[in-house]
Amino acid sequence: MKDTEIRKLENVKITDSFWRSRMDVIRDEVIPYQWEALNDRIPDAPASHAMENFKIAAGESTGEFYGFVFQDSDVAKWLEATAYSLETDPNPDLEKTADEVIDLIGRAQQKNGYLNTFFSVKEPDGKWSNLRDQHEMYCAGHMIEAAVAYYQVTGKRKLLDIMCRFVDHIDSVFGKEENKIRGYDGHQEIELALVKLYQVTGNERYLSLSKLFIDERGQQPHFFDLEKEARHDDKKFWWDDAEFGPYSYHQAHLPVRQQKEAVGHAVRAMYMYTAMADLAKETGDESLKEATETLWENVTQKQMYITGGVGSQVWGEAFSFDYDLPNDTCYTETCASIGLVFWANRMLNLEKNSKYADVMERALYNGTISGMDLSGKKFFYVNPLEVHPKSSEKRHDKGHVKPIRQKWYSCACCPPNLARLIASIGRYIYSVNQNEVFVHLYMGNESELNIDGQNVQLVQETNYPWDGQVKITLSPEKSSEFTTAVRIPGWCQGAVLKVNGEFIEVNTCLKNGYAYLTRLWEKGDEIEIHFPMPVEKIRSNPNVRENAGKVALQRGPVVYCLEEVDNGVNLPSITLPQNSKLQATFEENLLDGVCVVTAHAEQVDETAWNGELYKPIERRTKPISIKAVPYFSWCNREPGEMLVWITEK
Numbered sequence: 001m002k003d004t005e006i007r008k009l010e011n012v013k014i015t016d017s018f019w020r021s022r023m024d025v026i027r028d029e030v031i032p033y034q035w036e037a038l039n040d041r042i043p044d045a046p047a048s049h050a051m052e053n054f055k056i057a058a059g060e061s062t063g064e065f066y067g068f069v070f071q072d073s074d075v076a077k078w079l080e081a082t083a084y085s086l087e088t089d090p091n092p093d094l095e096k097t098a099d100e101v102i103d104l105i106g107r108a109q110q111k112n113g114y115l116n117t118f119f120s121v122k123e124p125d126g127k128w129s130n131l132r133d134q135h136e137m138y139c140a141g142h143m144i145e146a147a148v149a150y151y152q153v154t155g156k157r158k159l160l161d162i163m164c165r166f167v168d169h170i171d172s173v174f175g176k177e178e179n180k181i182r183g184y185d186g187h188q189e190i191e192l193a194l195v196k197l198y199q200v201t202g203n204e205r206y207l208s209l210s211k212l213f214i215d216e217r218g219q220q221p222h223f224f225d226l227e228k229e230a231r232h233d234d235k236k237f238w239w240d241d242a243e244f245g246p247y248s249y250h251q252a253h254l255p256v257r258q259q260k261e262a263v264g265h266a267v268r269a270m271y272m273y274t275a276m277a278d279l280a281k282e283t284g285d286e287s288l289k290e291a292t293e294t295l296w297e298n299v300t301q302k303q304m305y306i307t308g309g310v311g312s313q314v315w316g317e318a319f320s321f322d323y324d325l326p327n328d329t330c331y332t333e334t335c336a337s338i339g340l341v342f343w344a345n346r347m348l349n350l351e352k353n354s355k356y357a358d359v360m361e362r363a364l365y366n367g368t369i370s371g372m373d374l375s376g377k378k379f380f381y382v383n384p385l386e387v388h389p390k391s392s393e394k395r396h397d398k399g400h401v402k403p404i405r406q407k408w409y410s411c412a413c414c415p416p417n418l419a420r421l422i423a424s425i426g427r428y429i430y431s432v433n434q435n436e437v438f439v440h441l442y443m444g445n446e447s448e449l450n451i452d453g454q455n456v457q458l459v460q461e462t463n464y465p466w467d468g469q470v471k472i473t474l475s476p477e478k479s480s481e482f483t484t485a486v487r488i489p490g491w492c493q494g495a496v497l498k499v500n501g502e503f504i505e506v507n508t509c510l511k512n513g514y515a516y517l518t519r520l521w522e523k524g525d526e527i528e529i530h531f532p533m534p535v536e537k538i539r540s541n542p543n544v545r546e547n548a549g550k551v552a553l554q555r556g557p558v559v560y561c562l563e564e565v566d567n568g569v570n571l572p573s574i575t576l577p578q579n580s581k582l583q584a585t586f587e588e589n590l591l592d593g594v595c596v597v598t599a600h601a602e603q604v605d606e607t608a609w610n611g612e613l614y615k616p617i618e619r620r621t622k623p624i625s626i627k628a629v630p631y632f633s634w635c636n637r638e639p640g641e642m643l644v645w646i647t648e649k
Helices: 017-038 052-056 072-088 092-108 117-124 137-156 156-173 192-200 204-216 224-229 268-283 286-302 334-350 353-369 389-394 414-423
Strands: 010-015 432-433 436-440 445-451 454-462 469-476 482-487 496-499 503-505 514-521 525-529 535-538 550-555 559-562 574-576 583-587 596-606 621-630 647-649
Touching: 010 017, 010 072, 017 072, 017 414, 052 072, 072 092, 072 137, 072 414, 092 137, 092 156, 092 469, 137 156, 137 192, 156 192, 156 204, 192 204, 192 268, 204 268, 268 286, 268 514, 286 334, 286 353, 334 353, 334 414, 353 414, 353 432, 353 482, 353 559, 432 445, 436 445, 436 454, 454 482, 469 482, 496 514, 514 535, 514 559, 535 621
Parallel strands: 436 482, 574 647
Antiparallel strands: 010 445, 432 436, 445 454, 454 469, 469 525, 482 514, 496 503, 496 525, 535 550, 550 559, 550 647, 559 621, 574 596, 583 596, 596 621
């Protein structure tokens, strides 16, 4: 195995109710449901045609290509989610179906290794002619990720070999050599996938190809201009860069090392930043590391929502500018939060700093899983922080904000993306660096890690995120000295730490948000951590104009919201007094079991208005009780208004 920071974990079994239940939904509901969607068997849902496209490309069916140019990627993400599900829950029937899909993909591959149903079926003469718009390498990237995951889990090489053939073909087309294309894709994805392919094959050409695509991006003369001239084509396809500046929508406006702030399409940005971090780690490129750190600070300190959502505007599904974080018109695509998780995970490879794991946790518990209902059969593409259903229905500028989740999407990138994230959640808990194991996330699990050459069993017991009590039991094969570093979340004040019942002063062993415990570990040694979880009122930087005079409620890593079903209509008319006591209570029978937050508040009394629009009247309020539920769980009951940021009195 290649000596990487994040190793493939052997036998990671998630045991806690929070994530295990979601993994069960992915296994039992989402993967079968999405398989039906890919085969156009979901009534009243937009057609996918994705599997049919592969059959046509393989010569086994007739007809026209249907869907977006990136339709292949939905199949790839389904395969990747399936692989991760098989890792934790073996299923011979599901594996047989996946093998059959892979066989079909192999039959659809052309003799020279090329693989893309849009170009094989619809535009056979258009290959590699419009990388800016046509997502060729984006689709390749997702299929590479699926191939790597399926190989790691099952040991089967067929899809991996298929994709190695395709990447060998890509490598023969792209490069700095004469008669090769010195360019890159419009939608980043293949860059991070190539690093994964390199890590499992050891083929340096794949790493070099990823580096080429990153290094060439934004260089002058601009590749997108050159390919457009070669096409003799001036038409706009995906996006008019005049709104953002030349090619900033694609993060191709400057060489990546000169980019200081996040601009353009948020998902593309997250995937590119992830690849930059990967390459910085694999190649030791300090300039690339510095660039990713600069961009991280900009995104997380100036352009990220409290839910871990990124991409504040529907126009371009994009970043706008620093501190521009509107709640009712934001885009905050599910895929963008998922991409933020990927990026945070890779930043932890570069430096063990809790600020990266804190953001990873924030996105995981809020802005990602909000994209799917509890049944696993309805999805949000957009994740707003304030919803007024009538505005979504009547206002053009809020038409993208849906008050209810949808069955499926014609552009269905988010549902399978979320499925692969949840199915692989066990891979984000720990990382190992020779004789150090880092605990990044807290969730019940039984795992086996290779630490300094020997297997160590770790059992983590907790009711997180509802309870801040965590117990980690370590059992090395033999007594051994190594370091266990446990994260102290940034939201936590006054963490209590014990080893085998003995109190450890956290501040004496704290470094970059991790408590380092170096000792001779024996079988059955226990680490106990208590994270106090009071409900806290969170305020925004004053430059976030939309949140002036408002607070959001957070307990542990979970952000809360008000829903109409609990609090009535006109949620913005509610004010929360500064001295109001916030009470957290676990309700087992609500929303599959959640902690709710209740408080005494006030609401504007409308009775004195008599239907008048404007009136010189003193503000009159009436006392009410409010009930807040976790943001991720909203819209699982009666549809209605929703609000995260509450006016404070």
